[in-house]
Amino acid sequence: MSEQMTGAPVAQQDRMTQETMTGAQIVVRALKDHGVDTIFGYPGGAVLPIYDAIFQQNDIRHILVRHEQAAVHMAEGYARSTGKPGVVLVTSGPGATNAVTGLTDALMDSIPLVVFSGQVPTFMIGTDAFQEADTVGITRPCTKHNWLVKEPDALADTIHQAFTVATSGRPGPVLIDLPKDVQFATATYVGPKAAKPGHYRPRTEPDPQAVERLVELIERAERPVFYTGGGVINAGPEAARQMTELVEATGFPITSTLMGLGAYPASGKNWLGMLGMHGLYEANLAMHDCDLMICLGARFDDRITGRVSDFSPGSVKVHVDIDPSSINKIIRVDLPIVADVGKLIAAALDLWKARGSKTNRAAIEGWWKQIEGWKKINCLAYAGSETTIKPQYALERLEALTRGRDRYITTEVGQHQMWAAQFLHFDKPNRWMTSGGLGTMGYGFPASIGVQIAHPEALVINVAGEASWQMNVQEMGTATQFFAPVKQFILNNERLGMVRQWQELLHGERYSQSWSESLPDFVKLAEAYGWKGIICSDPKDLDDAIMEMIDYDGPVLFDCLVEKHENCFPMIPSGKPHNEMLLAADAEAFKSGAALV
Amino acid sequence: MAALNIGTGASSHSAYDLRDHHETAERSHTLAVIVDNEAGVLARVIGLFSGRGYNIDSLTVAEIDHAGHRSRITVVTRGTEAVIEQIRAQLSRIVPVHQVTDLTTEAVAVERELALFKVQGKGDARIEALRLAEIFRANVVDSTLESFVFEITGAPEKIDAFADLMRPLGLIDVARTGVAALARGV
Numbered sequence: 001m002s003e004q005m006t007g008a009p010v011a012q013q014d015r016m017t018q019e020t021m022t023g024a025q026i027v028v029r030a031l032k033d034h035g036v037d038t039i040f041g042y043p044g045g046a047v048l049p050i051y052d053a054i055f056q057q058n059d060i061r062h063i064l065v066r067h068e069q070a071a072v073h074m075a076e077g078y079a080r081s082t083g084k085p086g087v088v089l090v091t092s093g094p095g096a097t098n099a100v101t102g103l104t105d106a107l108m109d110s111i112p113l114v115v116f117s118g119q120v121p122t123f124m125i126g127t128d129a130f131q132e133a134d135t136v137g138i139t140r141p142c143t144k145h146n147w148l149v150k151e152p153d154a155l156a157d158t159i160h161q162a163f164t165v166a167t168s169g170r171p172g173p174v175l176i177d178l179p180k181d182v183q184f185a186t187a188t189y190v191g192p193k194a195a196k197p198g199h200y201r202p203r204t205e206p207d208p209q210a211v212e213r214l215v216e217l218i219e220r221a222e223r224p225v226f227y228t229g230g231g232v233i234n235a236g237p238e239a240a241r242q243m244t245e246l247v248e249a250t251g252f253p254i255t256s257t258l259m260g261l262g263a264y265p266a267s268g269k270n271w272l273g274m275l276g277m278h279g280l281y282e283a284n285l286a287m288h289d290c291d292l293m294i295c296l297g298a299r300f301d302d303r304i305t306g307r308v309s310d311f312s313p314g315s316v317k318v319h320v321d322i323d324p325s326s327i328n329k330i331i332r333v334d335l336p337i338v339a340d341v342g343k344l345i346a347a348a349l350d351l352w353k354a355r356g357s358k359t360n361r362a363a364i365e366g367w368w369k370q371i372e373g374w375k376k377i378n379c380l381a382y383a384g385s386e387t388t389i390k391p392q393y394a395l396e397r398l399e400a401l402t403r404g405r406d407r408y409i410t411t412e413v414g415q416h417q418m419w420a421a422q423f424l425h426f427d428k429p430n431r432w433m434t435s436g437g438l439g440t441m442g443y444g445f446p447a448s449i450g451v452q453i454a455h456p457e458a459l460v461i462n463v464a465g466e467a468s469w470q471m472n473v474q475e476m477g478t479a480t481q482f483f484a485p486v487k488q489f490i491l492n493n494e495r496l497g498m499v500r501q502w503q504e505l506l507h508g509e510r511y512s513q514s515w516s517e518s519l520p521d522f523v524k525l526a527e528a529y530g531w532k533g534i535i536c537s538d539p540k541d542l543d544d545a546i547m548e549m550i551d552y553d554g555p556v557l558f559d560c561l562v563e564k565h566e567n568c569f570p571m572i573p574s575g576k577p578h579n580e581m582l583l584a585a586d587a588e589a590f591k592s593g594a595a596l597v
Numbered sequence: 598m599a600a601l602n603i604g605t606g607a608s609s610h611s612a613y614d615l616r617d618h619h620e621t622a623e624r625s626h627t628l629a630v631i632v633d634n635e636a637g638v639l640a641r642v643i644g645l646f647s648g649r650g651y652n653i654d655s656l657t658v659a660e661i662d663h664a665g666h667r668s669r670i671t672v673v674t675r676g677t678e679a680v681i682e683q684i685r686a687q688l689s690r691i692v693p694v695h696q697v698t699d700l701t702t703e704a705v706a707v708e709r710e711l712a713l714f715k716v717q718g719k720g721d722a723r724i725e726a727l728r729l730a731e732i733f734r735a736n737v738v739d740s741t742l743e744s745f746v747f748e749i750t751g752a753p754e755k756i757d758a759f760a761d762l763m764r765p766l767g768l769i770d771v772a773r774t775g776v777a778a779l780a781r782g783v
């Protein structure tokens with residue numbers, strides 16, 4: 001984990017002085033001491049003492065959401081765009097259960113969050129009290145760790161530990177369940193520095209021998225590829241910078257998972273584009289045919305590997321991960337390295353340079369020729385239209401019209417998400433926030449608000465599908481209330497497009513429940529919340545409409561009516577190896593069964 | 598895990614690759630897990646096994662260091678080598694877990710279990726039960742005119758063998774503690 005993640009500056013006052021205050025005051029004080037400036041939350045009976053403490057201070061801003069799931073996604077957007085942990089406060093019972101989807105999302109995508117939930121008073125736990133839920137029980141499998149604090153004197157230590165656990169090693173969400181009597185009780189506050197150190201200290205330094213082996217492999221490889229993931233983003237901007245240096249200096253091609261986009265600039269000459277189920281042809285074929293695969297902070301997800309037994313059959317595989325359980329979980333690798341990926345890259349770069357910056361240049365030139373051949377397939381090609389907005393075209397225009405701006409993109413889940421990953425380009429880390437592991441429809445809109453709260457002046461766009469977007473539609477009020485000028489760019493195909501695509505290709509075109517009926521008039525909806533609404537259905541009007549969205553100083557709901565039956569290609573049907581990718585041109589043959597044999 | 602009956606080609610209709618690629622040579626392993634003795638820690642360990650579909654053949658837990666707040670969980674599990682490696686890695690990343698040792702591969706271990714057997718019978722069966730108990734060095738810890746409770750300790754296989762012998766002689770109830778295990782030597 002980088003400095004940036006553990007990150008929060010600690011206040012300067014003497015930590016050794018012990019002060020007495022209420023549990024609720026301890027919560028607020030500890031947050032300040034961890035440099036927290038914003039929390040996302042929703043009040044209720046079991047957290048009223050904390051809300052009272054929040055009322056009586058001005059250092060921490062509270063963003064009042066409309067649903068607790070959205071609070072967690074906002075905190076995720078905040079965390080992913082800043083590198084700092086996101087903080088959430090919810091009440092007991094329904095407040096906590098509403099947070100579960102967000103917690104699971106953050107766990108799957110390794111996002112550091114500290115979530116506080118209220119609980120019924122300690123003496124009522126277990127009695128089925130009003131709004132009682134077994135929150136630590138329910139959230140145990142969807143947090144990195146959680147605590148029920150029954151002793152007021154343990155509260156400060158627990159909060160400090162919670163920040164450490166959330167941000168160190170493989171980051172993730174943690175939850176602290178706080179009975180109401182503990183919030184009222186007086187207790188001693190100890191600062192972060194004086195806190196009891198926990199034993200939790202994941203290994204971050206790479207084994208020098210492994211680094212040496214990696215460098216030897218780099219020197220000899222003939223068909224190498226870097227396969228990078230969200231771990232590089234989590235390791236901080238310096239790790240991304242050094243990785244970029246290593247990639248450019250070696251001249252090796254690089255691809256990335258959905259989670260890792262932006263760590264290496266998409267404008268860089270070694271960039272192959274995203275890999276995986278809807279990844280680029282050249283990226284997937286490079287993975288399949290390489291002789292050296294260097295996996296940095298990715299985890300061989302099933303959307304990446306396709307059929308495991310045919311995954312990159314001829315390569316030596318190196319896997320660098322801070323979480324030992326990610327290594328050899330799906331794919332057995334030849335050189336496992338448990339380390340912070342940033343530290344590993346730095347060490348490998350140093351050693352490789354010290355040994356003379358050697359690579360097998362002639363072979364790598366040949367490898368690039370092969371890759372250039374694959375690129376000529378032009379796998380993202382689609383049939384344009386004069387009359388209908390193709391979703392790909394909409395994203396190409398969005399990309400062109402926002403290029404050069406420091407732009408933050410979130411997405412919902414579906415076809416639009418994959419097209420966004422294919423057609424939008426990221427030159428910096430922390431600019432792309434999407435629900436990768438859990439694939440949570442309803443993530444993108446609240447995440448965009450969280451990003452905007454952290455970067456009030458930035459251009460923040462959520463690329464959405466009309467179905468996903470409605471899953472957290474209630475957050476419109478939050479954006480209005482907190483002046484978050486988020487842009488909701490809805491690729492409205494009036495379909496649960498990704499579901500429809502699978503039904504078309506794999507379920508005999510039986511479109512069971514996969515259309516969006518009774519959609520609202522999005523422009524009127526926007527106006528009802530004091531937003532600007534834009535509707536666009538003609539490709540000729542699109543540029544002006546996008547500019548109108550960008551230039552508007554306030555939240556915008558952009559209803560972009562797109563082709564309803566477009567499919568997202570390339571696509572690796574599940575259970576197929578990388579070299580059996582479907583391109584747009586193959587789709588008809590595949591449907592008729594020819595490709596199934 | 599038994600293989601699912603999935604027709605050829607059917608998995609191309611799924612969002613996942615449904616074929617099972619995993620090797621099948623499973624083996625029993627005894628893992629010693631040292632944890633902070635705090636609320637919920639056992640639930641974390643058990644939840645990991647059930648949530649990720651691992652087997653638990655036996656599990657024991659007790660505090661071993663009161664001052665240091667440490668407990669020792671001994672888990673007997675089954676799996677292929679890759680699965681056991683995953684189990685170890687997954688256990689190790691639970692925050693209150695301090696140490697995981699595979700007593701099957703990393704050490705030569707002594708394994709012991711305690712069991713109580715209630716055997717009901719009269720006449721010859723009763724005498725035979727008592728005779729076998731002596732051979733197995735089981736103690737009689739309760740007795741009525743038509744029943745015994747035997748206490749036996751030993752390796753799990755010994756206890757299995759004793760159970761097999763007692764069954765035809767009127768075995769009506771069994772309580773077993775599960776395995777406690779320690780590496781031999783220092």
Ligand SMILES: Cc1ncc(C[n+]2csc(CCOP(=O)(O)OP(=O)(O)O)c2C)c(N)n1
Pocket residue numbers: 412413414415416417439440441442464465466467468469491493495496497498499
């Ligand atoms: C909470 C949730 N429920 C269901 C799904 C399954 N799912 C994946 S994509 C999708 C359709 C999304 O439709 P839309 O948001 O309109 O995006 P499109 O694919 O049309 O671009 C569904 C239902 C999911 N990912 N998340």
Ligand SMILES: [Mg+2]
Pocket residue numbers: 414465466467491492493494495496497
């Ligand atoms: Mg849609």
